Amino acid sequence: MQYRATLWLRDSIRTIPKLQLRPTQRCRYATAIDSPELFDVVCVGGGPAGLSLVVGLRASKTTSNLKIALIESLDLDKGRMRNPSPDVYSNRCSSLTPASVRYLQEIGAWSHIDISRVQPYQEMQVWDGITGSRIAFDWEVNTRRDVQPSTIAYMIENQNLTTALQTYLEKLGDITVISPVRVDSIDLGNSTPELDLRSWPIISLSNGRRIGARLLIGADGANSPVRTFAGTTSRGWDYNRHGIVATLKLSGSGWGGEGYKIAYQRFLPTGPVAMLPLPGNMATLVWSTVPERAARLKSISKCDFLAMVNAAFRLSPVDLEYMHSVSSGQQEEFEWRVKHSAADSTKVPMEVVDVQDGSIASFPLKMRHADTYTGERVALVGDAAHTIHPLAGQGLNQGQGDVAALVSTIQAAVETGADIGSTLSLEAYNAKRYAENNAMLGVVDKLHKLYAVGSGPIVGLRSLGLKAVNEIRPLKKFFMKKAAGV
Ligand SMILES: Cc1cc2nc3c(=O)[nH]c(=O)nc-3n(C[C@H](O)[C@H](O)[C@H](O)COP(=O)(O)OP(=O)(O)OC[C@H]3O[C@@H](n4cnc5c(N)ncnc54)[C@H](O)[C@@H]3O)c2cc1C
Known part of the structure; x- marks a missing residue:
């Protein structure tokens, strides 16, 4: 039969x-x-x-x-996507892991990608918005100068x-x-x-x-x-968070050194804010936050929005809390607050100077x-x-x-x-x-929950954990391999 x-x-x-x-x-x-x-x-x-x-x-x-x-x-x-302008990028971008790119190559699709609009990055700086504890994800941290830095992921417009x-x-x-x-x-x-x-x-x-x-x-x-x-x-479950996305323009020529790009992600108690490199001086933003703040970020003026994005990577959660609570004037607030900020300018993304018209949008986040x-x-x-x-x-x-x-x-x-x-x-x-x-x-899901805690012993413990992973190279490599799908 x-x-x-x-x-x-x-x-x-x-x-x-x-x-x-x-x-x-x-x-x-x-x-x-x-x-x-x-x-x-x-x-x-x-x-x-x-x-x-x-x-x-x-x-x-x-x-x-x-x-x-x-x-x-x-x-x-x-x-x-038809004849796209090199200065205009979709706000729906994804970081493709090397494993995904390899599969697309295997089936013959990758050669049809407009590669001029893809931005590989070689390092990811992730830090705790409360304690400042930091982890740098890179394949070879200058320990062997002969080794070329490898790509962590490729930023690409979904389109x-x-x-x-x-x-x-x-x-x-x-x-x-x-x-x-x-x-x-x-x-x-x-x-x-x-x-x-x-x-x-x-x-x-x-x-x-x-x-x-x-x-x-x-x-x-x-x-x-x-x-x-x-x-x-x-x-x-629903996270009661919205992911704000936007296409940003950075000051100067953009992302530091030729051929070596860094993505940045800071964990704030309301959710992580990430800035990821696109070609030239462009960047894409993914900022997870509570729905009320997401609604306000979408309604404030362009210069106040830019101030909020720059503040999100530089100012303390207390400063940010205040800036989220006012309905306008974030630009002035940022200008004087940043003068007193302890943020190391070499460890945060370049200043954002413009946001592409119509690119600010938000999506409810769920698991x-x-x-x-x-x-x-x-x-x-x-x-x-x-x-x-x-x-x-x-x-x-x-x-x-x-x-x-x-x-x-x-x-x-x-x-x-x-x-x-x-x-x-x-x-x-x-x-x-x-x-x-x-x-x-x-x-x-656990990471989201761990970093949503704003105070108490968990905050100290997670910083210790982050430091430990940063120091123990094989452990860090293990996490990177899992994330890269290799
Ligand atoms: C803010 C944000 C940032 C993200 N960043 C990343 C990232 O950096 N890296 C990453 O890997 N992922 C990222 N993601 C996730 C990623 O965007 C999604 O996982 C991915 O787009 C899902 O693709 P999909 O094809 O499975 O589903 P979808 O893209 O949702 O496609 C489903 C399709 O089905 C069609 N459809 C639905 N119903 C019907 C119907 N009844 N009849 C006919 N057609 C139908 C829809 O029109 C749609 O085209 C992000 C998501 C968000 C919200």
């Missing part, structure tokens, strides 16, 4: 059997008349995870014959990545991209005389089209309709983890499976790890002639990714 099923799958894997009925039959079988278009893989969500997934499947010799559809509610074509993936997808061809169209509902199919679709998800789209999936992949973000269809619970990533004919990747606080820059990278693992799981199923949608075939993917993502979610 198993053997027969395997043979059937091998035969049908190139082209899904279409329900081609003679006119008389059409009249007889009402269900067959409305029969959905059938695909081997249907991916809902054309964000970084969904696009990488379909590219990964098409680029692999083993899976390139699968019949694949990608469904995205936004207009993918309109969302592409640069998704545009490259779309360009490459077009080159690879033979994928049905359905966009812009929304998934309205997902149900199980029926049994027809030709094919038993009772275990197949049937996706109804807002344009009236119906699509059946041997394997349905949810790459449809934090509120995943695919996850809801699968009946998978996603657990976690969520689905109970499982797989079910009968369903798999989840990226934010559909897990949503993480951005303080360690891991969300998109976790999604790339999921994609690499799921593509190799599907490859293994195709190679052995197994049903790519069966729970048995998909289990390897869940086993590979769940525990790893869970550990990262736990560490990042």
Whole structure:
């Protein structure tokens, strides 16, 4: 029985059997008349995870014959980056780890990236906003002068990545991209005389089209309709924090030495504030704070906003507290308060002198983890499976790890002639990714909670911990390797 099923799958894997009925039959079988278009893989969500997934499947010799559809509610074509100005950057940027870049290189997507808009950085300075204890993450701290500093991560606009993936997808061809169209509902199919679709998800789209999936992949973000269809619970909590993002311009030529860039992150009791390098004298800001402060930061004047950003890296939490409490005049406050600040100007980012118009935005932050990533004919990747606080820059990278693992799981199923949608075939993917993502979610969540403490013995202990990790090189290297995915 198993053997027969395997043979059937091998035969049908190139082209899904279409329900081609003679006119008389059409009249007889009402269900067959409305029969959905059938695909081997249907991916809902054309964000970084969904696009990488379909590219990964098409680029692999083993899976390139699968019949694949990608469904995205936004207009993918309109969302592409076209002739971008070198002085204008999207406010949605991510730090891609070397492991993610390596995967994108392996599938052939990295060569389509506009590399002039990518900024690698080699060091990350992280410090406690209350005690000032500091840790410097770098691969070789000048101990061996012959060793070139290695890249910790690559700052990239999300749009640069998704545009490259779309360009490459077009080159690879033979994928049905359905966009812009929304998934309205997902149900199980029926049994027809030709094919038993009772275990197949049937996706109804807002344009009236119906699509059946041997394997349905949810790459449809934090509120995943695919996850809801699968009946998978996603657990976690809201942080009651918003992440303010903005594209910034720095004074002078920007980020210090040629070829050696430093990212900065300061942990304040309300959440971390990070400034990460973009090419030239540009930078991207991610500032996690309570919703009321986020709302005020978005409403104050440009010069007051710039003062707040500069203050966030330089002034004491008490000074900052006051500046957050006033509705205007932050610039004047900053100018005289910074004169009395003890901040070492060599250890904080360069002064911010401008913010790109329209680039200040905020996103509510939450932690969520689905109970499982797989079910009968369903798999989840990226934010559909897990949503993480951005303080360690891991969300998109976790999604790339999921994609690499799921593509190799599907490859293994195709190679052995197994049903790519069966729970048995998909289990390897869940086993590979769940525990790893869970550990990262736990560490990042604890870090957020640890640094949200503003006073008491915890503050002293965490500073000791930070100093210890900074001094014990192998321990620091261990954390860096985990964060870099190597
Ligand atoms: C402030 C901030 C900073 C961050 N910084 C970093 C960082 O430095 N590094 C990092 O690795 N990560 C970072 N992240 C996380 C990262 O942005 C996300 O993890 C990543 O974008 C998730 O990608 P995804 O493709 O899984 O989901 P999404 O990007 O959410 O894509 C889901 C797609 O599904 C589509 N969709 C949803 N519902 C439907 C439907 N019903 N029908 C059709 N289509 C649908 C959506 O339109 C969307 O395009 C950050 C996040 C925030 C908020």
